[in-house]
Amino acid sequence: MLHHFPFYLSLIVIIIFLIMLANKVKVAYPIFLVLAGLAISFVPGVPVISIDPELIFIIFLPPLLYEAAWNTSWKELWRWRRIIGSFAFLIVFLTATVVALVANYMIPGFTIALGFLLGAIVSPPDAVSAGAILRFVKVPKRLASILEGESLLNDASSLIILRFALIAVGTGQFVMHEAALSFVWMVLGGIAVGVLIGFVFFKAHRLFPTDVNTDIVLSLVAPYIMYIAAESIESSGVLSVVSGGLFLANRKHLFLSNSSRLRAENVWESLCFILNGLVFIADRSGSAGNNGESE
16 A cells, blocks of 8 residues: 555646646536546556445545535525425436336346446436536526535435345345335434534534634534434435535534634635545546556
8 A cells, every 4th residue: 555655646646737727728627537537547557546435435425515515505405495306306216217127128137126226326417527517607596506406415315226226136125115114214314313413513612612623623523423323323324414514504603713614614625625536536547447456
């Protein structure tokens, strides 16, 4: 691992350069990172960057979701809640179903359970790409609010489908009423856990004196606590982080000083800047390249 450190350091420099170049030419930076990842995968001797999916869920996903929720307008989210809900849940479920049926029909030996597994992977649009592209495309505020709100929730619905599909593939059976009850628990339990932990953090800030550094560290650990707590009771960690992030963001002026908010925003922007870049470039180079050594 240590002898690959120069490679990872170079990778971060490449990510920064590509994002700067994307901003210069007014192109959404995920495009540059995807192309760079593909190019790196074909360079002889370069290690294949493969990230364990569990590592992505536990390390990358919570802070990225939390930062997105923190910067989302609760007013706009509530205003377009019906459209956002239908896009994030109904459309994702419908897309996954269509993918499952088509895959089952077109691919010999491909079961419905495997089809839903594939549908859960391909049905949700990428939230990071959508946000990056919206910065360069002039769209009505209503449409931007809907897309940003939908991107917060579609990962939750797709991960729920993924979990049920994995159970069906592993056991060979699918019980509808049990799945329905599990779905309700995952949604309501995830939201409840996120709001509860957010409330605890809110009260802790109000009751105990904190400084800027303490505020920033608490904001960094909050999404991980929300995610792990929800997953430990088999509810949705994604919805937990999103709901907890929205709860705290809607009250940030009540428990954070101006200095804490400004410095925390800088820290979070830098953190998510690197995390997004690593996910994009590593995902593409790891999926396309099998030339080097797997990490």
